[in-house]
Amino acid sequence: MTLPVPLDFEYPMHRGHRYLPNFWGEHYTRLPDIYHRFALSTDGGVNQLNRVVPLAGLRVLDLGSGTGRSAFAMARLGATVVGVDPEEPMREFSLRLLERDPGPRIEFIDGSTSRLPSGRDPFDMVTSFHAPFAPEGHDTATGAELRELIASLSGLLQDDAQIAVAGVIPGWRHEWMPPGRVDVDGFREDKYRGVDPTMREAGFTFDDEILELDYGSLEEALATYGFVYGPPAIEWLLERDSSVVCFGSRIWLRRVGGDS
Numbered sequence: 001m002t003l004p005v006p007l008d009f010e011y012p013m014h015r016g017h018r019y020l021p022n023f024w025g026e027h028y029t030r031l032p033d034i035y036h037r038f039a040l041s042t043d044g045g046v047n048q049l050n051r052v053v054p055l056a057g058l059r060v061l062d063l064g065s066g067t068g069r070s071a072f073a074m075a076r077l078g079a080t081v082v083g084v085d086p087e088e089p090m091r092e093f094s095l096r097l098l099e100r101d102p103g104p105r106i107e108f109i110d111g112s113t114s115r116l117p118s119g120r121d122p123f124d125m126v127t128s129f130h131a132p133f134a135p136e137g138h139d140t141a142t143g144a145e146l147r148e149l150i151a152s153l154s155g156l157l158q159d160d161a162q163i164a165v166a167g168v169i170p171g172w173r174h175e176w177m178p179p180g181r182v183d184v185d186g187f188r189e190d191k192y193r194g195v196d197p198t199m200r201e202a203g204f205t206f207d208d209e210i211l212e213l214d215y216g217s218l219e220e221a222l223a224t225y226g227f228v229y230g231p232p233a234i235e236w237l238l239e240r241d242s243s244v245v246c247f248g249s250r251i252w253l254r255r256v257g258g259d260s
Helices: 023-030 032-038 040-052 069-076 088-100 143-154 189-201 218-229 231-240
Strands: 059-063 080-085 106-110 123-129 157-168 205-214 244-256
Touching (some): 023 088, 040 244, 059 069, 069 080, 143 189, 143 244
Parallel strands (some): 080 106
Antiparallel strands (some): 205 244
8 A cells, every 4th residue: 555655754663564653633634545544433423323313305514524424424325415624635535536426415615613604505414523513723612612603503504403513432442542541642531521511511412322343354454543543553453353443432412493
């Protein structure tokens, strides 16, 4: 597999497998192919949401649509989706995918929670799959920022529409993580615990599910999941000799209408 090298970075190796330190902090938007192949939790989260709120026939605004994985998954279930993302490499990747498969009712545009689309028919749902549901440039939102964001979205929505935000179950962790407090690249346990009361106070309910994600082969799991999380995850995958990993998925839900 040929990997695009961000800047002049030389990939370190662990037991013969590449990985990228600080993948989430510096590089993931420059490696959309790896990110797209890694993000099976997005497909699982879409299916989880569909079991709670059937997506067929809904007009969906997908915030932080990234490489388009969530948009394509929702379109396969019958939704019409407008994907919004501020990162040009991610949008370009999603548009290339759309060129190969122009059938789905999907559109990708530049934007963010701070730069919402205008002049469109009202949406039935807003989604955010593993993207910060917060002001642009922030990982999380304060209670006041969350209320302001919900108010700004209300004008884009049908009455009795819903907001669905995908995240991690507070307290859940990947099986390869050590005991004790976890603060590794892409997984800050304190952040997920901190989000919980803010979302509850803003009126969100939630649905939790442990997803089983199958990368299809051990080599693909090592080249994506192992590449992202590094030596501890690579060791764990090799010891188990399996392409299946679990993910603790939480879908936050809140009803909100055009007049709310």
